Amino acid sequence: ETGVTQSPTHLIKTRGQQVTLRCSSQSGHNTVSWYQQALGQGPQFIFQYYREEENGRGNFPPRFSGLQFPNYSSELNVNALELDDSALYLCASSLGFGAGTEAFFGQGTRLTVV
Amino acid sequence: SQQGEEDPQALSIQEGENATMNCSYKTSINNLQWYRQNSGRGLVHLILIRSNEREKHSGRLRVTLDTSKKSSSLLITASRAADTASYFCATDAGDYKLSFGAGTTVTVRA
Numbered sequence: 426e427t428g429v430t431q432s433p434t435h436l437i438k439t440r441g442q443q444v445t446l447r448c449s450s451q452s453g454h455n456t457v458s459w460y461q462q463a464l465g466q467g468p469q470f471i472f473q474y475y476r477e478e479e480n481g482r483g484n485f486p487p488r489f490s491g492l493q494f495p496n497y498s499s500e501l502n503v504n505a506l507e508l509d510d511s512a513l514y515l516c517a518s519s520l521g522f523g524a525g526t527e528a529f530f531g532q533g534t535r536l537t538v539v
Numbered sequence: 540s541q542q543g544e545e546d547p548q549a550l551s552i553q554e555g556e557n558a559t560m561n562c563s564y565k566t567s568i569n570n571l572q573w574y575r576q577n578s579g580r581g582l583v584h585l586i587l588i589r590s591n592e593r594e595k596h597s598g599r600l601r602v603t604l605d606t607s608k609k610s611s612s613l614l615i616t617a618s619r620a621a622d623t624a625s626y627f628c629a630t631d632a633g634d635y636k637l638s639f640g641a642g643t644t645v646t647v648r649a
Contacts, residue, residue, distance in 0.1 A: 427581070458637075462579075464579075466641055466642075467629075468637075469639070470636040470638070481635035481636060515632075524631055524633035525587065525589070528588070529585075530581045530583070535579075
C-alpha cells in the first residue's frame with residue numbers, strides 16, 4: 426500500500442458525459458501527477474499539480490482538466506467523454522518533483538465510456 | 540508517444556528460471572526507473588538507476604543501464620509465481636514527468 430487512494434475504482438459513463446476522478450495523496454506529499462493508461466499500453470502523462478498550481482502538461486486536449494486542493498488531494502475532470510477515453514487513470518503523489526523524485530501510485534480508476 | 544520501448548512484449552518462464560527484459564529509449568535521461576503492475580492495477584516502484592550508474596541490484600532484481608546505447612535491462616533471478624505481472628521502464632529527463640514504455644508481460648509457470 427502506497428497511501429495514495431483513488432476513487433471510484435470503476436466507473437461507466439456514456440459518450441458526451443463529464444466525469445470527475447479523485448485522488449488522495451500520501452501524507453506530506455505536495456505534488457500529484459495524473460496518467461492515462463489505455464489497455465495494453467504504458468501510462469501516458471496527463472498533467473501535474475504542485476502546491477495547487479498546474480506544473481506541467483502532457484499532450485492531452487483542454488477537456489482534460491484538474492484541480493489540487495489545499496490538502497494536496499486532487500481531481501481529474503474530463504468533459505465531453507469520447508470512447509477513446511476508456512482507460513485506467515492513475516494518480517501518483519510525491520514530495521516535490523524533478524530528477525529522481527520517487528512517485529507513489531494509487532490503484533487507479535478504471536473508466537469505461539460506452 | 541512512448542519514450543521507452545520494452546522487449547519482449549511478453550515472456551513466459553518456469554518458476555525458478557531467470558527473466559530478462561530490455562528497454563530502449565530515445566532522449567537523454569537523468570535516471571531510469573522500473574515499475575511492476577499486477578492485473579492492470581497500480582504501479583509499484585522497483586528500482587531507480589541514475590544516468591551515471593551502470594548496474595544496480597535490489598534483492599532478486601538486477602538492472603543495467605547503457606546510456607551510449609540508450610538501453611536498460613531488468614533481470615529477475617529465481618522467478619516466483621508472484622512475479623507474474625507487467626513490467627514497465629520509465630525515463631526521467633529531470634523535469635516533472637515520467638515517460639513509460641508499453642511494458643513486458645511476464646508469466647511465471649508453476
